[in-house]
Amino acid sequence: MNQLFIALQHLVPQHLLSRLVGWLARSELRFIKTPFIRVFANHFEVNMQEAAEPDLDTYPSFNAFFTRALADGARPLAEGDDAVLCPADGSISQLGGIDGGRIFQAKGHSYSCAELLGDPARAEAFENGSFATVYLSPRDYHRVHMPCAGELSAQTYIPGALFSVNQITADHVDRVFARNERLVCYFDTDTGPMAMVLVGAMIVAGIEPVWSGQVAPPPRLPKTVDYKNAPPGISLTRGEEMGRFLLGSTVILLFPKNTVAWESRFSAGSPIRMGERLGTLRSA
Numbered sequence: 001m002n003q004l005f006i007a008l009q010h011l012v013p014q015h016l017l018s019r020l021v022g023w024l025a026r027s028e029l030r031f032i033k034t035p036f037i038r039v040f041a042n043h044f045e046v047n048m049q050e051a052a053e054p055d056l057d058t059y060p061s062f063n064a065f066f067t068r069a070l071a072d073g074a075r076p077l078a079e080g081d082d083a084v085l086c087p088a089d090g091s092i093s094q095l096g097g098i099d100g101g102r103i104f105q106a107k108g109h110s111y112s113c114a115e116l117l118g119d120p121a122r123a124e125a126f127e128n129g130s131f132a133t134v135y136l137s138p139r140d141y142h143r144v145h146m147p148c149a150g151e152l153s154a155q156t157y158i159p160g161a162l163f164s165v166n167q168i169t170a171d172h173v174d175r176v177f178a179r180n181e182r183l184v185c186y187f188d189t190d191t192g193p194m195a196m197v198l199v200g201a202m203i204v205a206g207i208e209p210v211w212s213g214q215v216a217p218p219p220r221l222p223k224t225v226d227y228k229n230a231p232p233g234i235s236l237t238r239g240e241e242m243g244r245f246l247l248g249s250t251v252i253l254l255f256p257k258n259t260v261a262w263e264s265r266f267s268a269g270s271p272i273r274m275g276e277r278l279g280t281l282r283s284a
Contacts, residue, residue: 025062025246036062044139050074063206067142067244075141077239078277084260085147085239086278087196087251089140092270093133095262095278098254103131103177106268111178113254116197118158118184125193128257132278133177135250143244144251145274148281150187150194152234157215158182162200177252183207183216185242186230191281195254198243206246210236214246239275258282 027033037056041048048054052069059065078085094104101123102110113131114123136142160181181200186193198207200216207216211234236242262279266272 025066027062028060033059033061037065040138041065044137046139063246066246069143070141075273075275077275080277080280082281083277084253084255084279084281085145086134086272086274086276087147087242087253088134088136088142088144089273090134090136090251090271092266092268092272093135093250094268095132095266096130098126098129098131101127103133103252105133105175105177109174109176111175115175115178116182116184116252117195117254118156122154122186122195125256126195126254130255130257130260130262130279132253132262133250134253134272136245138247141274142247143241143274144196144198146187146236146238146240146242147196147253147278148189148191148194149238150189150236152185152211152230152236153188153193154186154230155209155215156184158184159217160200177250181216183209183243185209187236191259192256195252196242197252197254198245199250199252201247201249207243207249208246209243210241253278 024032024036034057037059040046040062041056048056050070052071053059056065059068075089077083094106096104098113101113103113103116104110112123113126114120117123158181161179163176163180177197177199183198183200185196185198187196188194198209198216200207206214208214211231260279260281263277266278272278
């Protein structure tokens with residue numbers, strides 16, 4: 001069954017399917033959005049009691065429902081200035097060290113930091129550093145937040161495939177995170193550079209950083225966005241929202257050598273919520 005699932009991903013028109021779902025998700029027609037939202041919420045047992053607006057009928061589109069805000073206090077932030085916060089709800093796909101410039105994916109699969117970032121020069125900053133990969137399932141809260149305070153220094157949109165990023169695919173598709181469409185955001189922090197990579201996936205209809213709106217996939221009439229250089233003056237505090245997915249995907253965090261120690265209680269498959277202590281800054 002797993003092999004069939006992987007084979008179908010190679011055969012289906014990934015981008016066409018994702019753009020079609022994106023059109024449906026943006027629709028504000030009641031006969032489209034209402035059943036779409038209700039079927040999804042029931043099937044995935046979405047907990048609307050923690051949402052700022054628990055009434056499904058008030059959302060103008062599926063996208064508005066999917067990127068819903070949470071009620072105040074629903075995700076308390078871990079205490080301590082040295083805490084590296086989990087950026088999103090989901091589960092740990094993998095976390096550990098960047099060994100020989102490579103990042104572990106699953107079951108013998110790995111990919112290079114340079115190909116993930118699309119920039120060998122920038123990858124040097126994370127040589128022998130640390131990474132954490134967080135998978136957001138469809139039922140999860142889909143806003144992405146800052147693990148620590150930082151100032152945006154650069155961003156790069158990298159086009160690519162749209163394989164699913166669930167564990168089955170990670171186990172069987174080589175270098176999936178370095179092959180998929182993604183937005184790479186670099187931040188300057190008090191302990192050095194940090195990269196946050198928002199990875200697109202099958203039927204993910206968009207990636208939206210808070211400073212520019214949707215950048216992946218590029219809109220037909222895009223807003224003015226420089227994909228190579230960051231807009232000036234974007235500083236985000238610890239725990240502040242930095243972006244969101246229109247349908248679920250994956251966030252990868254990269255830190256330099258001797259910067260962060262991951263919490264030992266987390267391993268592949270561990271459930272986690274935004275705001276939990278994912279690690280500790282060594283130099284704090």
